[in-house]
Amino acid sequence: MTAQQPLFVGLIGAGRMGSFHAETLAHRLPGVHLAAIADPAPGAAQRLGERLGCTTTYTDIGELLADPRIDAVVVVTPARTHADLVEAAAKAGKAVYCEKPMAVTLAEADRAIKAAADAGIPLQVGFNRRYDPGFRAAREKITAGGIGTPQLLRSLTRDPKLADPARTPPWTIFLETLIHDFDVLRHLNPGAAPVEVHAMADALVRPDFKDRGLLDTAVVTIRFDNGALATAEASFQAVYGYDVRAEVLGSAGMLTMGDIRRTHLTAYGPDGSTAECVTYDQHLFHDSYVAELADFTDSVRTGRSTSVTGEDARGALTVALAAIESVTNDGPVRIDQIQEG
Numbered sequence: 001m002t003a004q005q006p007l008f009v010g011l012i013g014a015g016r017m018g019s020f021h022a023e024t025l026a027h028r029l030p031g032v033h034l035a036a037i038a039d040p041a042p043g044a045a046q047r048l049g050e051r052l053g054c055t056t057t058y059t060d061i062g063e064l065l066a067d068p069r070i071d072a073v074v075v076v077t078p079a080r081t082h083a084d085l086v087e088a089a090a091k092a093g094k095a096v097y098c099e100k101p102m103a104v105t106l107a108e109a110d111r112a113i114k115a116a117a118d119a120g121i122p123l124q125v126g127f128n129r130r131y132d133p134g135f136r137a138a139r140e141k142i143t144a145g146g147i148g149t150p151q152l153l154r155s156l157t158r159d160p161k162l163a164d165p166a167r168t169p170p171w172t173i174f175l176e177t178l179i180h181d182f183d184v185l186r187h188l189n190p191g192a193a194p195v196e197v198h199a200m201a202d203a204l205v206r207p208d209f210k211d212r213g214l215l216d217t218a219v220v221t222i223r224f225d226n227g228a229l230a231t232a233e234a235s236f237q238a239v240y241g242y243d244v245r246a247e248v249l250g251s252a253g254m255l256t257m258g259d260i261r262r263t264h265l266t267a268y269g270p271d272g273s274t275a276e277c278v279t280y281d282q283h284l285f286h287d288s289y290v291a292e293l294a295d296f297t298d299s300v301r302t303g304r305s306t307s308v309t310g311e312d313a314r315g316a317l318t319v320a321l322a323a324i325e326s327v328t329n330d331g332p333v334r335i336d337q338i339q340e341g
Contacts (some may be wrong), residue, residue, distance in 0.1 A: 001222050008035035010070040010094070012047040013086060014063055017099060018076035020282055024293050025074065026052040032297050039066035061085070065092040071121075072300050074293070075099060079176050080169070083108035086123065086310075092117035095300040097293065099126040102313035103329035106339070109317055120269070124296045124306035125313040127183045129244070131288035131295070134257040135184065138248065141255060143190050148252030150189045155181035155231035155246040158238035160279045162216055165206045170213030173234050174320040178218060180247075181232035182319040183312065185222060188248050192226040193315075194297050197322035198332040205237040220323050240275030242284055256338060260284075 011022045014037055027036040036056040037045040039254035045057035059066045065073070065088055075085045083103040089096045096116065102125045103109035116123035129135050142150060157177050162168070186194065201218035203210035216236040223229055245258030262276040264285075278284045299306045322333045324332070 004031075005301065007301050008071050009033065009297065010036040010038065010064045010073045010218035011076065012038050012064065012073055012089075013076035013099075013121050014039035014041070015076065017282075018252070019048055019288060020050055021074050021076055021265045022052055022054070024290050026054065028290050029294055029297055031301070032112055035070050036064050036067055044054045045222060062088070062196050065089055065094060070094060070099065070198045074296075077281040079309065080104055083112045086112040086251065087115040090119040090121050090123070093121065095121060095296075096120075097100075097124045097126065097296045098313075100183075100302050100313065101175055101317055102194065102310060103317060104175050106314065106317065107320065116310060122296070122299050123310045124141065124292075124299065125308050126292060127180060127182055127187075127308050127312065127316070128285055128288045128292045129180055129246075130308060131291040132257070132285060134259075135246065138246070138255045138257050139187055139190070142188060142248060142250070146249030146253065147248065149226070149230045149280040150250050152190070152249040153185050153188055153228060153247070154232075155184045155188075155230070156233045156243065157181055158197075158235045160238060160240075160242050162236040163207050164297075165209045165214050165216075166212075168214055168236075171215070171320075171324050173218050173236070174199070174220075174323045175317075177221065177236075178232050178323070179316050179320050180244075181234065182220075183316040184221075184246055185230045185232060186312075186315055186319075188246065189224055189226070189228050192224040192228060194319050194322075194335050195225050196223040196326065196332055196334050197221070197319055197326055199323035201323075201324040201327050203237070215327070218248040218323070218327075220319075220326075222319060241279045242281055243277075246282060247266045257295055 034054045037049050038058040039045040049057040064091040073089045075098040193308045199220040205216040218234050220232045243260045248255045260277045266275045322338045326333045
């Protein structure tokens with residue numbers, strides 16, 4: 001395939017995030033065509049297709065994967081289905097973009113990575129914060145030695161509300177929320193690897209769901225092999241908005257990333273100063289969500305390697321699994337114990 005040829009992409013999963021990615025494929029990327037949509041839920045793919053002008057829809061994902069027109073697929077289904085779909089798409093010869101997490105066990109991750117390698121297809125994972133201008137600039141400055149050696153790192157994710165705790169699977173806070181922060185911390189400490197994890201978590205937002213396995217608040221500490229120490233924290237309810245920030249203190253300076261303000265406007269009045277806050281991930285990271293799919297589709301069309309790989313996803317997953325083990329056993333866990341388990 002040449003960079004000038006149109007790229008036909010199939011979307012798997014027509015939910016909230018799938019709908020956003022479908023809009024990007026249909027309208028925001030020149031030379032990219034949303035060729036088909038698949039979702040097992042009756043009517044979901046058809047409704048999204050009608051809205052976006054995509055006439056080919058399926059309830060059987062296998063039929064989309066068998067469609068010979070499709071060059072690549074974007075997987076935006078529930079987390080615990082990702083690895084199987086990556087493997088199936090790879091065997092069908094389709095390039096794969098997969099939302100995070102790519103897998104929820106190391107065995108699944110290894111199977112997905114191997115399937116992509118055996119098929120010789122591109123595999124990219126959705127760690128969109130790498131594409132945010134602030135996070136991207138921070139990585140470039142750190143790599144260039146702009147703040148010396150990273151020593152203390154911090155990343156946090158605070159969702160605005162926990163909408164339906166009954167639908168939140170156990171360990172979601174590590175496998176689906178903090179997985180972003182684990183990737184950020186690894187990305188902002190280039191060349192270093194995590195060696196030990198210690199996590200604490202509780203149900204502080206909805207204590208009544210703790211006995212069902214829901215943990216909604218967590219703090220994780222990570223030690224890296226270059227001596228750097230890091231913290232990651234998450235909450236499923238920050239009443240003021242959707243809050244994502246990071247910080248890196250190095251031997252020669254500090255970088256901070258993330259801004260919860262909706263605009264640069266601050267209002268001053270008799271009750272003090274106020275600023276409107278972002279309350280939705282697709283508003284805070286709109287451009288980075290588009291940029292990651294632009295990068296993926298460009299890699300498919302040009303043949304270059306993807307920027308965020310299956311190995312990157314495995315690395316973040318290893319930290320998440322160590323955090324789960326740490327909470328379960330109430331103590332620190334070495335990464336090599338997880339990798340060998």
